[in-house]
Every structure is written in C-alpha cells, then in structure tokens.
Amino acid sequence: MNALPDLAAEALNAAAQAARAACVPLAAAPRAQKDRALLAAAAAIRAAGPRILAANTEDLMAAENLSPAFQDRLTLTPARIEAMARGVEEVAALEDPAGRVLAEWSRPNGLRIRRVAQPIGVIGMVFESRPNVLADAGALCLKSGNAVILRGGRESVRSVSAIHAAMLAGLQAAGLPEGCIQVAPNADRAFVGAMLQAAGLIDLIIPRGGKGLVQRVQADSRVPVLAHAEGLCHTYIHAAAAPGMARAILANAKMRRTGVCGSTETLLIDAAIAPALLPLLVADLAELGCRFLGDARARAICPELGAASEESFHTEWLDSVLNIAVVDGVAAALGHIRRFGTEHTEAIVTEDAAAAEQFLNGLASAVGMWNASTQFCDGGEFGFGAEIGIATGRMHARGPVGLEQLCTYRYQVIGTGQVRA
Template sequence: MDMPIDPIDQWLQTEGVAARAAGRVLAMAPAAQRDAALRAGAAALRQLGAAILAANARDVAAHTGTAAFRDRLLLTPERIEAMAAGLEIVADLPDPLAGVLAEWTRPNGLVIRRVAQPIGVIGMIYESRPNVGADAAAICVKSGNAVILRGGSDSQHSARAINQAISAGLQAAGLPGACVQIAPTVDRAFVAAMLRATGVIDLIIPRGGKSLVERVQREAQVPVLAHAEGLNHTYIHAEADFAMARAVLANAKMRRTGVCGATETLLIDAAVADALLPVIVADLAVLGCECRGDARARAIVAMAAADFDTEWLDAVLSVAVVDGLEAALGHIARHGSSHTDAIITENADVAQAFLAGIDSAVGLWNASTQFCDGGEFGFGAEIGIATGRIHARGPVGPAQLTSFRYQVIGTGQVRP
C-alpha cells in the first residue's frame, strides 16, 4: 500500500535509526549467527515458494514491456531454488569481517592493525529482477550491513513476498528484522528521499537501467556505488578458433539477452570477417537474433545499420569489422562502458595485450561475457556490477561491502 508523500522522510528517519541499530547488532554478531540467518532464509524461500510464485504472477500479468524485460521479471521454481542456493553459498563463504587485514609495528613499539568493518546502512534501489532483493539481503547480512531495499513498481509483489522469507530467516537466527527492510511504497518520491538521506543511509547502490543510474548519480547527496550500462564487446581476433568463437558468441549474446553481462557488440577482425561473419549471422538468426552492422559488415552480409552506443538488452547485436587489436581497443574505448569485454583468440600475447588494454571492470579471454556475475565468481550472489574507479569494481560481493578501520595497541607511548 502506497504512503502519502509527506510521511516518506519521516519513515526513512524512523526506520533508518532502526536499521542503524540493527546493523550494529549484525556487525557484532558471530559469523555463525549471520550464516544461520542466511540458511534459514534459504529454507523459508523454499517453503514460501508457492506464495512467491503467486505474487510474481501478479507482477507478470501487469507487465507490458518486451519479452527480454518479462524474462528479467519472471520467477520460476528453478529461479527460486537458485535464489535459495545463492543464500546458502553466501553463508558458506569466508567471513569478510574476520581476521586482521594488515598489521605492523612502528619503531616506537605501537602495533597498528587494519581490520575490516561493515559500511553501515546500504540503500539498494533496483528494477525488474525480483531476485536482486534476495541477493542484496544475503550480501549485506553476510558483511554485517543493514539494508533498505526499494524495488521497482513492476516487481513489487514479488519483492515483498521474497522479503517475508528473508525476515523469517533473520527471526529464526535471533537477529533484528530491521537488518533488512523493504520500502513501504513504490512512489518515486521514496527514491528521492533515499538520495537525500544523509546520516541515515551510508551508501546508495542503484541497479537498473541507464535512466535510473543517471538520476541517482545526478541527485544523490549520499555516496553512490554504481555501474554504467553494459555496452559489452566480444572481439573475435584473426587467430580465434572458429568453432569456439561461434559457440562463445552465441552464449554471450543469447543465453539471457536482458542481463547486463550480455554482449551488445561483436568486433571481428577483417582478416577473418569474409569467412566467419556470414556463418555467425546465420547462427544468430536461427536463435532469433538480429544483427546490425557498420558499413564494412554490411558489405559482407546484408543487415541494418548498427548503433554502437545502445545497450539493447534484447536479441539485437551490433557488428563492426576492425583491423586488428589496436582498432578493437579503440572501438571499445570510444563506445564501451567499462563493464565487461572479451577476446576470442588462440594467441596468448594478443590476449594479454587486450586484457591490459581495456579499461573494463571485467575482461575475459575465450569465455562468454555472461560470466560477469557474482555467482560465477564464487560470491554466491552480487549486489551489482561496479564500473567506477573507487572502492570496488566488477561483481560486488560481501567482501566488497566492507571498509576498514585501525586499531592501535600501545604500552604507554606518548607522542613527543
């Protein structure tokens, strides 16, 4: 049920205080207790599976967008099981708050330790994919952070049903329910209130389309950990294995077209384009993908003109023919978003030059760009893909949601 606009700031103030207090409890809780909450949450997701699917059916019935967008919104028994398994994988990860990150002794005998600590209260704003709420909750609980979740209006019923399972897990482990809260409204004014909630929220993480991320970066008075759109490239080098290139590209584009790790642009070396590009276009046509090329690509295979600055998130692939590695790197520098880029080649020197030459958060050699995913990195889940230059880059898991502080141990030293 939506709230009137006026009480939103008051809700954030009140519940923000509760979140901060709950976060302190969570940060001090033993790792075993935090892990128990995640395992209990996983069990609750399975137990409440039918209710979650019913809630999701309401969201899907109201959906009016593209097939790729619908796929992002849709939950199935298999996807609920994947959510539950993700919570259990996060629970099995090493404690990101354990141990000493570094320790040294100064000439005056002071022992200085750098130790991990949670960031505090996370504000998570996301769209479409309801499983993001479960992933974010798991990563925050594991890393000792409280979180306030604001999902999109298109997934509101699914998000609330999932949150019931997470709350049940926290309660079963004896942790405060305020560790994970969900916005009581999908009113856009709530997002605005989150962005100005200094002193309440310590870090905002937006996960959604370009317009959402741009709005958050433009308006936020709270620090932001954001990712740009996924203008991802797969570059097929002249020394690529053709069979591998076809298989990897088909997966990188078409496994799930609506995820941010999907390849949006194919770069193919001119030396192999005449032989390989018609085969690739035919492969993708069978899978339902439309190719759009630059002038050189269109001279080889008839297709519409490309747009190299659009994140399609659909069964559309832009294609450019390039003259070698430097041209490929130049194209990525002009049109990429520092997200994920891949090279297919049997030449190790060229591969290493490519990986060193891109400025992307994730670079791959002979593998699909769709491996840019916290689960595939062994994080169990992710709260987002960071493409900025500070704090964290790539899939953001529990360890990336910690900061650090110092402990200084003396024996009575005074400063001269």
C-alpha cells in the same frame, strides 16, 4: 509542501533508524548466527515457492507493455526460485568478511598497526524489475554485517514482498532484528527521493537498473553512490581465434539471456578472418532469433545486415540485437571499446596469448575476459555466492560486488606506552 514527500520522508526515517539500531547487534553477531539466519531464509524461500510464484504471476498480469527483456527480468520460475535459495546458501558458506586483518605492520618506535575490515553500515538499494535482487542483496548485506533498506520497482512489488517475508523468517529464526533487511512500504517514487537525501542515516546508495535510474540517483543523491553504467559489453574475435570456440562463445554471450547487463551488445571481428567466419556467426545467431546492425565493412561481407549508426554502437540493447564492426587488430578493437564502451565487461577470443595480454592490459573496463562468455560477469560465477550489482566506477569497488566489497576498513594501533615527541 506536498504530503506525499512528507510521508515518504517519515517512512524512510523510521526505516533508517531501525536499520541503525539493527547494525549494533548485527556487527556483534558471530558468523554462526548470521549463517543460521541465511540457511533458514533459504529454506523459507523454498517453502514459500508457490506463494512467491503466485505473487509473481500477479505482478506479470498487472504490468503493461513489457519488452521481452524486461519481462524476462521480472519473471520468476521454480528453477529461478531454487537458484535464489541456493545463492543464499552459498553466501552462508563463505568466510565472514568483517573483522579480517587486511594488513599488519610495525613501526620503528614499536607501534603495531592493523588494517581491519568492517561493515559499511546502512546500505540503501534501489532496483528495478528483478525480484531476486532482494534475496541476493539481503544475504550479502547480512553476512557482511550491513543493514539494508531496499526499494524495488513497482512492477515487482508483490514478488518482492513475498521474498522479503522469507528473509524475515530467517532473521527471526536466528534471533536477529527485522531491521537488518527492510523494504520500502510501497512503490512511491518519493521514497527513493527520501533515500537519496538521507545523508547521515544511509551510508551508501546502490542503484541497480537501467540508465535512467542510475543517472537519477547519481544526479540527486547526497549519499555516496556505488553504481554501474550501462552494460555495453563487447566480444572481440581475434584473427587467431579457434572458429568453433568463437561461435560457441558469441552465441552464449549474446543469446543466453539478452536482458542481463553482461550480455554482449557488440561483436568486433578481425578483418583477416571476417570473410570466412562472420557469415557463420550471423547464421548461428539468426537461428536463435537475433537481429543485426553492421558497419560498412560487415555489410560488405553480409549484405543482409541492417546498417549500424553511431547511435547503434552507443546502445545497450538488452534485446536480441547485435552490433557488428570489422576491425584491424587488437589496437583497433581497443580503440572501438574506448570510444563506445561503458567500462563494464569485454572479452577476447584468441589462441594468441600475446594478443590476449595486449587486449586485457589495454582495457579500462571493470572486467576483461579471455576465451569466455561475457555472461560470466556475475557474482555467483565469480564465487561470491551472489552479487549486489556490478560496479563500473573507479572508486572502492569494480566488477561484481560481493561480500568483501561491502566492507570498508578501520585501523587498530597497538602500543607499549609510546608518546609522540
């Protein structure tokens, strides 16, 4: 057998054993101790800002042939470092999710039964370009009582290492073991393979990245996976939309940050208002640097649009490209989303409450929005402090994954001497 996989398996085994050991004091740690670690980590991130930026600059200089969207995800700025530190502090301010009594009831025989939240255990996370994921995931796992092993992309290895050092400073300040938050020793792909085979050592794998990464993890993992599909999000402008609101929401949903999974990739617009409103929407976004691919009905209104294909509507661009389709009402919009969507986030813009309810109730997607930008699909914006990812599957968790979603539960049964007949 090749030596590299052996070395990767040894490294993963050592990390997993350290994480398992760390779970014991972490599960027993009171909220005050975990919060102390998080606040110290946030302070360390701020203090290490220049070092983190220098490491990020090295990552950017070493990376080759980056798309604009990928470069945006990889790049750190003083504002993003401050947002990272603030996100860790916001997690500290949230209630401790572990140990909550989720439900409690009594049986006719006098038994009292409680359903109580508890940490999942050891989380393995594989992510690609965004280095701030380490701080978000580390904070959420620590507060929820889970140990975490993270493997970032090779493009962000220096940035991840610098952020990890700040998170470790927080653990040390609070007297918690360093095994609570670990990173892979290098960017070797074999380490990911070892993580995926670590059933019994890792309790849950969370991939956060592009379609190829997620598909590989889902195909190869022997560990349960909490994953998301592509973020092929839609904004539907209904016939009863307020034009000014529609223009503002679409511009933000598409162009605020094109490389995030909550970015709108397809505009659906009702045929009744398309002749008047679509040219204005196209002009707004073109001024911001957007390019367009429209169906035949859209191009009949705006002949300058490129021609959209079946593949276009199946594509998560993560770039300044917008698909456009003209539809006939809510049912047609929902049909388009069912055909092309990935059950991530969809929005309707309308002043008609009945149409909005029809749209929201007709979605299978993890998140539906009414009169708001799809870019609000974010753990911080949901009040979770941060997120470990967006889940689009049908089991356990959907949408932004925060503290509560990183807990499972157990039962406590309290009797007074009952025996079963």
